[in-house]
Amino acid sequence: MIPLRRQRDYRLLWSARAVTEAGSEVSRLAVPLTAVTLLAASPLEMGVLTAAASLPFLFVGLPVGVWADRVRRRRPVLVLCELISGTAVVTIPVAWLLGLLTVHWLIGVALVVGTCTVTFRNFTMPHLTSVVAEPQRTEAIAGMQSVFSIAQLGGPGLAGVLVSVLSAPLALLVNAATFVTSALLLRSIRTEEPERPVAPRRALRREIAEGMSALARHPVLRALALCGMTVNLFAAAQLAVYVLYAVHVLGLPGGLVGIMMIGFGAGGLVGAFVAPKLSRRFGGPAVLLGAVLFFPLGFLVMAAVSGPVWWCVLLIGTAEAVVGVAVVCFSVCSGALSLRETPPELIGRVNASINFLTQGALGVGGLLGGVAGELLGLRPAMWVCFAGALLTIPCLWLSPLAGLTRRARALRDAAEETRLADARR
Template sequence: MLHDSRDAHPIPLRRQRDYRFLWSARAVSETGSEVTKLAVPLTAATVLHASPLQMGLLTAASTFPYLLVGLPSGALADRVGRRRPVMTACETVSGLVMLSVPVAWLTGLLTIPWLIAAAFVVGVCTVVFRTFNTPHLATVVAESQRTEALAGFQSVFAVAQIGGPGLAGLLVALLTAPVAIVVNGLSFLASALCLRAVRAPEHEAGTRGAGLGREIAEGLRILIGHPILRTLCLTGMTINALGAAQLALYVVFAVRVLGLPGSLVGVAAAGFGVGGLLGAVLAPRLNRRYGENRVLLGSVLFFPVAFVGTAAAHGPVWLVMGQLGVAELITGVAVVCYSVCAGSATMREAPDGLLGRVNATTQFAVQGVMALGGLLGGVLGESLGLRPALWVCTAASLLVIPCLWLSPIRRDARLARVERSPSTARRPESVPEASRT
C-alpha cells in the first residue's frame, strides 16, 4: 500500500506489491525492446538493403519525438492527476504498432518508410511514458527508497541487455528478423497488463492554470538556471548524440566490415548488460559510501571505452567478440552507476511540483539530440566510411569528461568529502549535501 511505502521505516521494495508490478512491467518490455534493437536494423539492412543514410534516418525516427512532444508531455505530466492510464495506453499502442511490422513483411508490404513510421510512433509513446513514469514513481516509492528503486529499474535494463541479444540472435536465426519483432509487440502488451495491476492511489499534481506555454517555460528556466541539473543535461546530451551516431553505423559495420553473422551482431552487447547488472548492484553502495557527485565524476571517465572498443575492433570473429564484449562490460558498469545517481539527483534537486517538467525538459534535450546524432552518424558513414566515422565519434566522446569535471559537481564532491571526514563531521557549519542546490 502507498502509506506503507511512505512510513519512517518503509518496508523493503521487494515486498511492495506495486513496485513489483512496476518492475515486472519494465522487465518484459525491456527484454522485448532488446530483441527489436537488433531485429529492426537487421530487417532494414539485410531484408530491405538500407543504405547508411537510411539507417541514420531509422535511428533518428525513434528519438525525434523527444524534440516534438517532449516539452508538452512534461507540462501535462505535472497537470494530470492519474498518470498510470496514460502509461498503459502508451504500452498498448506501442505493442500494436510493433506487431504491424511482421504482418507487413508477411504480406509483402514492408518498406523502409514503414519501419521509420513504426519507429516514430513507438518513439512518441516512449517519450510520453518516460515523462509520466518519473512523477508516477514518486507516488509509489518512498523518497528514502528512490535510489534503490532506480537501481532496481537499471537492473531490469541490464538483465534485458544480457539475455535480449542472445534471444534476439536465436529468434532471428530461427524466425528471420521481421518475425522476431513479434516478441517486442507482445512484451509491450504484457507491460500494459502489469501496469493495470498497480493499485497505489494517485493524487492531483496541483499545477493547473498557469497555461501550457508558461509551464513549459518554467521547466526550461529551472533546468537552465540550476547548475547541477544543467550539467547533468549537457553531459547526457553529449554522450547520447555520439552514441546515436555510433548506433546508426554499428549494425552495418558489424555485418559488412567485421564480418559478424546476423545472429552474433547483438551478442557482444550482452557485455553491456552484464556490466549494467553489476552497476545496478554497486550504485546504491557506492552512493552511500562516496556520495552521488563522486560516483558521477568517476563514471564518466569510462564512457569512451565502448567507442574505442568498437572503432578498434578487428581480427577473427572470436577476437572481435571479445573486444566488443569487454568494452561493453566496462561501459555498462559506468553508465548504470551514472544513470542511477543522475536520476536520484534529478528527483532530489527538482522543485516540488516541477519534477514532471524538469524530467521532460531533460529528456527533450538528452534524448532529442539523438535524432541529430543518428543523422550525423549516417552522414559521416556516407562521407568518411564506416570505421573512420566511428573514430570521429570516439574522439568526440572524450568531451564528456571535462563537461562534468569542470562543473559545480566537482566542487560539491570536494565539500561532501570534507563533510564525511571524521575531523569535520561534527562541525556546526557543515551543511548536508542533499540540502544544497
C-alpha cells in the same frame, strides 16, 4: 520500512518494464537486421531509422512534460502507451507477410513507438513518486536501471535465436506481446495516486519555459544534462552504423551482432547493484565524476578493433561491460540527484526538459552517424564518435560537481575525526 522487493506495486512496476525492455531488445536487433538484410537499406536510411525512434523527444517531449504535471492520474496514460506501441510493432510482420514492408514503413513505426516512449518516460518518473517513498527512491531508480541491463544481457541472445528461427520480421511479434503484457501489469498496480492540487491552466509555452528555466538555472543539473546529451549524441551516431560496421567491416555473424548490447547489459546489471552502495560510501557527485571517465572506452575499442571474430567479440564485450557499469552508475546517481533537487510541482517538466536534451540528442546523433558513415566510411565514422565521447569528461569535471565532491569529502573526514575523538574519550 518495507524493503522494495516485498512491495507488490513496485514489483509490478519493475516487472512491466522488464517485460517491455526484453521485447524491445528483440526490436533493436530485428528492425535493423530487417532493414539491412531484407530491404537493403543504405547507411543514410539506417541513420534516419535510428533517429526516428528518438526524434519525438524533440518534437513532443516538452509538451508531454507539461501534461505529466497537469493530470491527476498518470497510470492510465502509461497503459495506453504500451498498447499503442504493441499495435504499431505488430504491423511490421503483417506488412512483410503481405509484401508491403519498406524502410519507410519501419521509420513510421519507429516514430509511433518513439512518441509512446517519450510519453511513457516523462510520466514514469512522476508516477514513481506515488509508488515509492522518498528514502527508497535511489534504490528504486537503481532497480529500474537493472531492468535495462537484464534486458540487454539476455535480449540480444533471445533476439538472435528468434531471428534465426522465425526471421527478423516475425521475431517482432514477441515485442508486440511484451507491450501488451506490460500494460496488464501496470493496470494491476493498486497504489492510489495521491490527490494533487491542479494549478490553473496557463499558456503551454509558459509552462514549458518554467521547466527549462529551472533546469538551466541549476548548475549541477545543467551539467548532468549536457553530459548526457553529449554521450547520447555520439552513442546514437555509433549505433546508426553499428550493424553495417559489425557485418561488413568486422565480419561478425548475425548471431553475434548483439555482442555490444550483451556486454553492456552485463556491466549495467553490476552497475545497478553497486550504484546505491557507491553513492552511500562516496556520495553521488563523486560517483558521477568517476563514472564519466569510462564513457569513451567503448567508443575507442569499437573504432580500433580488428582481427579474428573471437578477438573482436572479446574486446567489444569486455569494453562494453566496463562502460555498462559506468553508465548505469551515472544514470542512478543523476536520476536520484534530479529528483532531490527538483521542486515537486516541476518534476514532470524538468524531467521532460532533461529528456528533451538527452534523448533528443539520440535523434540528431542517428542522422549524424548515417551522414558520417555515408561520407567518411564506416571505421572513420567510429573514430569521429570516439572523439566526440571524450567531450563528456570536461562536461562534469569543469562543473560545480567537482566542488561538491570536495566539500562532501571534507565533511566525511570531519565526521570521521569527530567519531575517532569521541571514541578516544
